[in-house]
Amino acid sequence: MAEAARKLSVAETPLYRVAPNNIEAEQALLGAILVNNDAFYRVSDFLKSAHFFEPLHRKIFDVSAELIRMGKMANPVTIKTFLPADEKVGDMTVAHYLARLAAEAVTVINAADYGRAIYDLATRRALITVGEDMVNIAYDAPVDMAPAEQIEDAERRLFELAETGRYDGGFESFTDAVKTAVDMANAAFMRDGHLSGIATGMRDLDRKMGGLQPSDLVIIAGRPGMGKTSLATNIAFNIASVYEPAQQADGSFKARNGGVIGFFSLEMSSEQLATRIISEQTEIPSSKIRRGEITEADFEKLVACSQMMQKIPLFIDQTGGISIAQLAARARRLKRQRGLDVIVIDYIQLMTGSSKRGAENRVQEITEITTGLKALGKELGVPVVALSQLSRQVESRDDKRPQLRMPTSCCSSTARNTT
Numbered sequence: 001m002a003e004a005a006r007k008l009s010v011a012e013t014p015l016y017r018v019a020p021n022n023i024e025a026e027q028a029l030l031g032a033i034l035v036n037n038d039a040f041y042r043v044s045d046f047l048k049s050a051h052f053f054e055p056l057h058r059k060i061f062d063v064s065a066e067l068i069r070m071g072k073m074a075n076p077v078t079i080k081t082f083l084p085a086d087e088k089v090g091d092m093t094v095a096h097y098l099a100r101l102a103a104e105a106v107t108v109i110n111a112a113d114y115g116r117a118i119y120d121l122a123t124r125r126a127l128i129t130v131g132e133d134m135v136n137i138a139y140d141a142p143v144d145m146a147p148a149e150q151i152e153d154a155e156r157r158l159f160e161l162a163e164t165g166r167y168d169g170g171f172e173s174f175t176d177a178v179k180t181a182v183d184m185a186n187a188a189f190m191r192d193g194h195l196s197g198i199a200t201g202m203r204d205l206d207r208k209m210g211g212l213q214p215s216d217l218v219i220i221a222g223r224p225g226m227g228k229t230s231l232a233t234n235i236a237f238n239i240a241s242v243y244e245p246a247q248q249a250d251g252s253f254k255a256r257n258g259g260v261i262g263f264f265s266l267e268m269s270s271e272q273l274a275t276r277i278i279s280e281q282t283e284i285p286s287s288k289i290r291r292g293e294i295t296e297a298d299f300e301k302l303v304a305c306s307q308m309m310q311k312i313p314l315f316i317d318q319t320g321g322i323s324i325a326q327l328a329a330r331a332r333r334l335k336r337q338r339g340l341d342v343i344v345i346d347y348i349q350l351m352t353g354s355s356k357r358g359a360e361n362r363v364q365e366i367t368e369i370t371t372g373l374k375a376l377g378k379e380l381g382v383p384v385v386a387l388s389q390l391s392r393q394v395e396s397r398d399d400k401r402p403q404l405r406m407p408t409s410c411c412s413s414t415a416r417n418t419t
Helices: 002-012 023-035 055-069 076-082 094-103 108-140 147-164 174-190 203-209 228-241 270-282 286-291 296-309 324-337 362-380 392-396
Strands: 217-222 244-247 253-257 261-265 314-317 342-346 384-389
Touching (some): 023 055, 023 094, 055 076, 055 094, 076 094, 217 362, 228 270, 228 314, 228 342, 261 270, 261 324, 270 286, 270 296, 314 324, 342 362, 362 384
Parallel strands (some): 217 384, 261 314
């Protein structure tokens, strides 16, 4: 009996599983677009050709989208010349297949629902790919690849999938780049202060920089005790205190003004940093706050300031000696859970690299860190403000202004030592 049950179980187990897809939904949506081009605009903001499972459907969607964006009509007659005429769909030619799609089209009202179904299935297929890669890499990982490194890579890929539903990379059309530039100019025109980036709250700095731009890596360098941390905390507080969220069409939130701050305090604890910010905002010396040398009026100001600060989106990570990979993973997690508009790091020299090669040479390690921060800013689409200690060589020169010195190691055009 047990043997028969085992054989039955084996017989019922499929030899392979087809990736999640819905060809009928793809056909229905394409048919709706070919009959009424307005259906395209109901899905164009989230649906791409790569989300279709059937290769021919990707081509049909691409050609239709291009014609519609050019202001031309996309129907079975106009798009068939842009598709391979010798390709067969079962017993049908491409022209006959297009006519069949149009004949069995759904209404425009249902187009968005079919588009969402196609998008969700594509996301599931991408999840399967990530999961299979995780399993395969875990089985065949090289000796020098630590499990933590695989976890960080998997988290990065899952973050990309959660943010966009597809993997970024490769070439971007110049049309998309121009559209992004125009949108940025429009945002600057509509925003208070007419800044294209996020306002730091410091007029002279904003006037010169146009605000903090997405994907920028801004290095604030100076000798110890020159006010780097005070400048960074003021920028972070100014941005977080004026945060105004705006709900997008897809239900997510984006900053209309200000932004959510991720502050990595590698030198100070979160309590010390909070005390410093409170001191700056209330104009009460932090030394008096620590020693309790404050009046009743000062205490009331502290309480009022602390109540206000509890409402602002300023998140502090006080992990010392954090690696660039750990920092990136935590920044991705913060953006996914709470949102993230600006990253502040105090300071670069207290970070560590993730590769063994970088740990052998401090110059290469700093190069890896700065390159990683720039890549993180581009990945998340946020500005990164990083503090950096100047070397003591500046004190031995007559000219005390900082200078950029190329590192002695080769193959590094992105990292420089500041002296």
